Amino acid sequence: MKNNWLILIFSFAGGLVLLFIVAPLLGMFLSTSGNEITETIKDTEVTSSIWLTIWISMVGTIIFAICAIPLAYVISRKEFFLKKLVIGIINLPIVIPHSAAGIALLTVISRNTVVGSLAEKLGFGFVGTSAGIMLAMAFVSVPFLITSAIDGFNAVPVKLEKAAMNLGASPFRTFFSITLPLAWKPILSGLIMMWARGMSEFGAVIIIAYNPMTTPVMIYEKFNSFGLRYAEPVAVLFISVSLIFFIVLRLFSKNKIDARN
């Protein structure tokens, strides 16, 4: 009986947390009329902002994955000096205030910096551009990908890689045919997390670029200028579109193989 009480009390406590997460979202959905939603869908300013947000975050995730996944592999497989410090640095963007992260980023990519002026010469800038937004999103979200990928690689036994090499496979072939497929599930999870976290970023993005306007910035702007009623439908639409994407991706990644089966 003792055990049942424990589970009962814990379930109740846990239920409160769930309610805490669900209630505001549900409240927002319920207080927004279908009419308002339809109007918002017709507003091209809103829809193009949603697409822009989704796209920039997705492109950023893919570009950064090309370097972040190899980094995760090296961290998983090799012991090196100050490895713990490197892992700490990777998680830094999660713990610092995101507006501060935006400011920090600005000091590296604004027009009067080496990187910024070089980009300017190549015909694109970071401040007030999609490229800048992408960097701001990636800065705060890439730790999710790296951490998840490290977990994924850690779960793949080194012995399987050695076995592949015993069979004549080069390190590259071993990585792409054995390690990466076996670590794929956590990596995909990390990619989705990075993408989602990037999309929802507000603090760092608004420092780098008010325009082009990502949806989180637009929600803030509508709330500030017109009030709750105008911000709500945009938020509802954005959340709905994001949810559909995540559900589809989760279904897609379900039942995929990983190192544990």
Added chain:
Amino acid sequence: MLEIKNISKSFPNFSLKDISLKVEKGDYFVLLGGSGNGKSVLLEIIAGNTKVDSGKIILNGNDITLEKIQKRNIAFVYQDQALFPHLKVFDNIAFSLRHKKSTSTEIKNKVIELVELVGVTNILYRKPATLSGGEAQRVALARALATQPECLLLDEPLSNIDTQLRYELRSLLRKINRQGQTIIHVTHDYEEAVSLASKLAVIEQGKIVQTGTPEEIFLYPKSEFIAKFIGVKNFYIGKLLNHENSSDLKSFETSGILFHVATDEKNEDGFLLIPAESIVISENFNNSSSRNFFKGKIIDIFPAKLGLEVVVDIGVKITSIVSKEATEKLSLEKNKAIWISFKASSAKFIRL
């Protein structure tokens, strides 16, 4: 063909010391030793998975000590098989064929040839997680053989497999070896070693303590460790025959002597092991339940850990362990004629 010269490798709490071995083409080379004696590490070193501190590995005259793992052409079957869990049996076996620019028909034919050899034709499209221990071991063998390796390394390949299947796998390994495949096989099981080895090395605390044919090692153990480890003084090579007048007994013939043996093995070549502790010495022939009675002459007596070892010539040498008291009571001494006996069920036959 494969020569290991003075290999040493230190770990924080263990080291391999000055290991030298020579494996000829076509050998079935068994490394025998208790767990934690460095057998598996030695295989890892030969495969290139682990780097050595000093020493050389020579394969067909080429120094491969620093060669990359994937360039050595040495296949490794791990104790837990290390099959790729995300690939079906077919793709596991075809793994090494895929980067050799073979056509898909060539790959398919080769895979089928290999699964026929190892006897797993019906599980080609299953995932490793669904295989039994014996099936997984066969697939691992097929996968390793697909590379047509110069040398096949087996790490305790029969350790997680039940007895009946073990016999089948032993004959499979023998068959693969007879097709010319050089094999280095690591085990802690002397029965397995005797049954398979054409050459044997005993490894103890990171050192090779003896190398030779199974007969040489079992009959003339060079150290107490080997004698103890092997635990058998009476070791004969011969042939199992039908018993003249018994259906549940068999006869084992070695150098013209016939022993009575209780076994359900078929008639074939093999070894007979008789524990020295089970051999009884008496002054006269006495009728007892023992089926084996031989008259002989004591040729040697020397102290052993538990009493005395008495070596008797009955046509072949046979050793008995007796207590000091018994030795005195029977006044056993060199050249004395005595009888020895042992039960047919105390002798163990190991087929080749």
